[in-house]
Amino acid sequence: MSTPPSPPAAEQTDGSAVRIGALVPLTRPGWVEAGQHLLSGLELAVRDVNDAGGIVGRPLELVVRDTAADPHTAEAAVEELARLGVAALAGEYHSVVARAAAGRADALGLPFLCSSAVLDALTEQPTELIARLCPPQSRGWRIYADFLLSAGYSRIAVAAQPSVYWASGTRILRDYLAERGGTVIELDMSALTPAAMCDELVDSGATALLLLVGHPEPAVPLVKAVRHDQRLAEILIGAPAGQPEFTEWATLLSDDGAAIPFLRYLPERLTPLGERVETALREQLAEAPSFVAFEGYDTIAVLAEVLRSHGADRTRIAEFWPRVAVEGTRGQIQFSRTPGISVWQWAGAPVQVVDRDPAEPDRFRILHADSRDRGRDE
Missing domain, CATH: 3.40.50.2300 (Response regulator)
Known part of the structure; x- marks a missing residue:
């Protein structure tokens, strides 16, 4: 597809911030607890990025929208976030909702790193714009x-x-x-x-x-x-x-x-980063963090590295997926093309029963x- 150019920098920022749109289910009929864990991971990672100096000196900002497990709500949120000038999208837990969001993001030329939705057919056609952390179904x-x-x-x-x-x-x-x-x-x-x-x-x-x-x-x-x-x-x-x-x-x-x-979707042992993040998430959530919270953290860790390397230009972000090599909470994250999967996929995501x-x-x-x-x- 032909990717539209990113909006001007003035439209991409609130002040000097680099903005990422976050899609999460925070109200029923969405799975609210999953959404809260996902958002906690996203927010903790944003704080860690900003504590470490942000994106080349610019703060990272999360712009959160509740999808409530509704595909139409998610599509509307993607359109709004694109108009607000976010550099990329992150998140979503429900597969059918993520599929709707991914389709709209692809049409708008907006990169999307999906955190937690496993449905194989995340988009109808192969796309360069969308990547996914969790393993395919x-x-x-x-x-x-x-x-x-x-x-x-x-x-x-x-x-x-x-x-x-x-x-x-x-x-x-x-x-x-x-x-x-x-x-x-x-x-x-x-x-x-x-x-x-x-x-x-x-x-x-x-x-x-x-x-x-x-x-x-x-x-x-x-x-x-x-x-x-x-x-x-x-x-x-x-x-x-x-x-x-x-x-x-x-x-x-x-x-x-x-x-x-x-x-x-957790490994036998978390990475040293993962152990630190687990402690922080446990305090933040007042309970043991689920794998979904780690997926949220890893999503921002990847996007922050991409933004540091290639700036907030949407086209350049999408071009960087195959070159990602980020140490996350659950292992080194790299994306590749997986047969039958239409998006860039972390093929090494851990799986346990x-x-x-x-x-x-x-x-x-x-x-x-x-x-x-x-x-x-x-």
């Missing part, structure tokens, strides 16, 4: 499928709501498991109550149930229904999209929310990992 969910198979689960039921994201996850699981002798049974949660789903689950003969649904509704009622149905006492409940990561899950479900494996320990629900157990993270508790 096809990679993470195949690792999750490997975990299921290695643990002896091959007949898998998925309780899914209608959504491009959930449909994509179902397809990834079905295709990957089918090649390895597994089976996926689809349960349409737009037509089933929790009690009816339990009946279907019993009849299906599935040994695992994956929750491909929103949080807290209907995920929490579904977990409670299964946990208290004696017919399903031996079934594994899983949540590959990461619902159990956040404190709200444990608060709403207590012991029922433990032993539900989910995907988390973890759950909450039934004996101590605030503690996570690492059950499976993509690299060296196997077998560690924390």
